[in-house]
Amino acid sequence: GEEVAQTPKHLVRGEGQKAKLYCAPIKGHSYVFWYQQVLKNEFKFLISFQNENVFDETGMPKERFSAKCLPNSPCSLEIQATKLEDSAVYFCASSLREGPYGYTFGSGTRLTVV
Amino acid sequence: EDQVTQSPEALRLQEGESSSLNCSYTVSGLRGLFWYRQDPGKGPEFLFTLYSAGEEKEKERLKATLTKKESFLHITAPKPEDSATYLCAVRTNTPLVFGKGTRLSVIA
Numbered sequence: 001g002e003e004v005a006q007t008p009k010h011l012v013r014g015e016g017q018k019a020k021l022y023c024a025p026i027k028g029h030s031y032v033f034w035y036q037q038v039l040k041n042e043f044k045f046l047i048s049f050q051n052e053n054v055f056d057e058t059g060m061p062k063e064r065f066s067a068k069c070l071p072n073s074p075c076s077l078e079i080q081a082t083k084l085e086d087s088a089v090y091f092c093a094s095s096l097r098e099g100p101y102g103y104t105f106g107s108g109t110r111l112t113v114v
Numbered sequence: 115e116d117q118v119t120q121s122p123e124a125l126r127l128q129e130g131e132s133s134s135l136n137c138s139y140t141v142s143g144l145r146g147l148f149w150y151r152q153d154p155g156k157g158p159e160f161l162f163t164l165y166s167a168g169e170e171k172e173k174e175r176l177k178a179t180l181t182k183k184e185s186f187l188h189i190t191a192p193k194p195e196d197s198a199t200y201l202c203a204v205r206t207n208t209p210l211v212f213g214k215g216t217r218l219s220v221i222a
Contacts, residue, residue: 004157033209041152041199043212056209091157102148103210105157 002026004094004106005074012112013082021109022074023092031055031095032075033103034067038088046090049075050098082113116141120202120213127220130191135216137202138184147185148210149178150201158201161187192220 005024013019025032034046045059049069060067064082069075079086089110093103117140127133139147146165150158162171164180171178175196177188187200199217203210 035212041201041212041215043201043203043210045209045211048209058208093157101146102160102163104160105150107155107157 004092004104006090006092006106006109007074008109009107010110010112012114015084015113016081019079019082019086019111019113021077021090021092021111023077023106024074025092025094026104029094029096029104031098032069033093033095034075034077035091035093036088037091037108043091046077055098079111082111084113087111087113116204116206116208116211118202118204118211118213120200120216122216123214124217125219127189127192127218129193129220129222132188132190132192134189135187135200135218136184137187137213139202139204140183141204141206141211143206144204145207146205147180148203148205149176149185149187150203152199152201152215161200189218192218194220194222196220 007022032049036044047057047060047067048055052069064080067077089108091108093105095103119138121136149161152158162178167182175190179186197220199215201215202213
């Protein structure tokens with residue numbers, strides 16, 4: 001399709017529980033990006049993939065966060081043992097190719113950790 | 115480290131009152147500057163890409179310009195439906211780095 005599909009739209013987890021977010025990029029787009037948007041519109045880059053390979057993971061908190069993009073499946077971002085500070089909107093974006101091109105964003109998953 | 119600063123944080127305009135939003139950047143090796151619009155509860159929606167100083171892009175009531183240090187998003191005769199947060203982002207050899215946005219409210 002022509003949109004980046006993220007599910008679920010909202011997710012509530014108790015502190016210490018696992019959270020898993022999904023992203024289906026636009027068909028034909030080779031690059032997938034995950035961003036975390038916290039208060040005051042701050043966008044923090046987490047990780048990017050080129051097809052199923054990690055392309056850049058410089059923003060990824062290594063201890064509790066993991067991500068995958070497997071063939072013929074939506075990409076996923078998983079947070080083990082969530083903490084209150086993980087509460088944010090997580091956006092996925094896709095791009096046709098690497099380089100100075102704009103990304104197409106999904107509508108985001110709002111994660112609330114209580 | 116790449117830095118993007120947007121001003122003002124918030125802007126309130128009367129319908130028809132033209133204004134400009136500013137995005138100043140400090141990067142090494144700019145590969146592109148991007149403007150996005152974000153509505154509440156939605157993801158950023160792509161507006162423009164600018165690649166080199168002097169470049170200008172227009173779309174309806176919006177016009178984006180780029181210099182070596184900053185970009186402006188000019189809004190001419192805005193309407194209430196232009197109310198949104200406008201985000202600026204830069205691309206170097208790293209993924210997009212975003213500013214914190216300008217929250218625009220246009221009052222009828």
